Amino acid sequence: MGRIRQAVAETEATNNTVQGEEAIAKMLSYLGRQGDFRILKDAIKDSYGIGIGKITVGENQVDTFRRGDFSDMVEGGEIDALNVGWGIRVVRAKATLFTEPGLNFSLVHKADADTPKRDRKKENTTDISPANEVLKRHRDTGQFDSVNIAVDKTAVGVGSCLSMVTYSRGSLRYKRITPNKVRFVFMESIIEDGSQRPVDMADIEDASAVIIRVGQVDTNKYSYIGIVGRNADYLLGRYVTFTSDIVCKTIPAPGTDGAVDYALLDGEEGKPGTICNPLSYYAAMKPDMDIPEYPLAILKGGVTDSDVLLPIYDTLYQQSLIFDKKSSHILDKADEKAAGTLAIKENHESAGKPLPKCLTGKVHLQVGQEIEDIAHDASACTDADAILRTKMIDAASSYAVPDFMVVSEDYTVDAASGIALEVKAKPLEKDRADRVKENRPYVKRLFAIERAYLGFKNQEDESVIQLLNECIQEWEPGKLVLPENKKEKTDRINARMEAGTLDVIGAIRIEENLSSDEEAIQYYETMKERVEKYPPLNKEPEPEPVGLLRGMPIAQNNNRGGTNGGMPK
16 A cells, blocks of 8 residues: 655644643643642642732722732742642553553464464464564563553553654664654645545544654754655655754755755665655555554543544643642641641730740740730641542542542552452443553554564564564453452462362462463472472471381282271271
């Protein structure tokens, strides 16, 4: 399948997200615990820093709002800013696509895809172990797992996130790209398989170009990657690195100072020659394969149903900021109530005399002055905190997150009923299943990009590359693991073993949360060797045989005396 995009003389990107780059960066900073206290302090000052002051306008005094004194108290630490991490807890509860036991990425030859999984090892299926080994090596080197986890967290926090695949230093490399660092160029139409059609702005492959900000060079300059798919001007696409300001909407022309184009070594004496985008080049060489031309895969958070390329929402951030502001305010008022108020009483004897310079430590009082500690009832703060915690639970439930994952009064959740926890977590399990379905295209696209890069670089054995092209990847996301009562779990395992519905390997797999029978067998073999080498210290010795005639073999002793259970008649 081939796509020829509209060429543009000057590539200008449009921002296809709901919020701008600055708003997304602010959300990412807060939920990522980077600059969150600065954001929280500003929010506290905006919400509660309102006081009444008087200014003179002409001959009249006018009441006015002022924030200066309150701002100094917040900045000085007299009023604390407390980030309770509600939003982060919601993110951690939902972002589990690549963290749970049972997670598995397995290659299957296309010829064996219709064979049931349980029969693939029994029948004469294609040996794809060489392809598995090569792919695993590249993924381990390029930090495939950790990047996927980071992408999942960001997607849940702000709505979506991207994973970018590159090839450098002899291996595939993976990088998280947040939505505020990427811009897409969409023109009006695209030519596909010999016919023209309108572009689909929800399909990344219909973009004419992509601009990605990958790092900061100095105070005012940033490093960018510009990728152009195949078009009339660049039949093999274009992949260029360059520097620009924080807001970049154009890709420099070839030959521009500071712009470095990816080029094939097909020039004179092996020098760089034809400009190309590696994936576009490979797609042109393999027209029978559906090869992505942009090395980006989009993961969706599953919170908003916005039908755009990069769905963005700020609800989680706003709610988290509200809860943190309220918690900080309640803490401040509780501290104020607990400390009470020191009052100076005066009578006629102290009239005209100065007040004490301080009310802590040794306080010097004038004749006629008394100091009184006025206590306050702090129960209202307790009630306010209880209401806030209830609202945190209500808000978390709108994201399918159970109460014990965001606000827990019981710090020994392991002692709670396992059945109760499972019932509470049912909405989260269903939500995760929906997110798995929604993001299967992300995993499929990642594999297609990996396979194309390995084919383009051609640094692996040719037979392995061919085998990879003949394989599909199956993704098993594993099962969500919840806090559970250990005793209940052990009792269930023992009951199934006694009933004969579970063998020892299955029991080990469940008990240790292992992802496969192979791991359970390995665990069993390891423990078996250790028991033989290091027997239990409290193991009792085998009892000596009783009632045997000395010097006579045991078999003869058993037969002695007929068939009366081995005893003499």
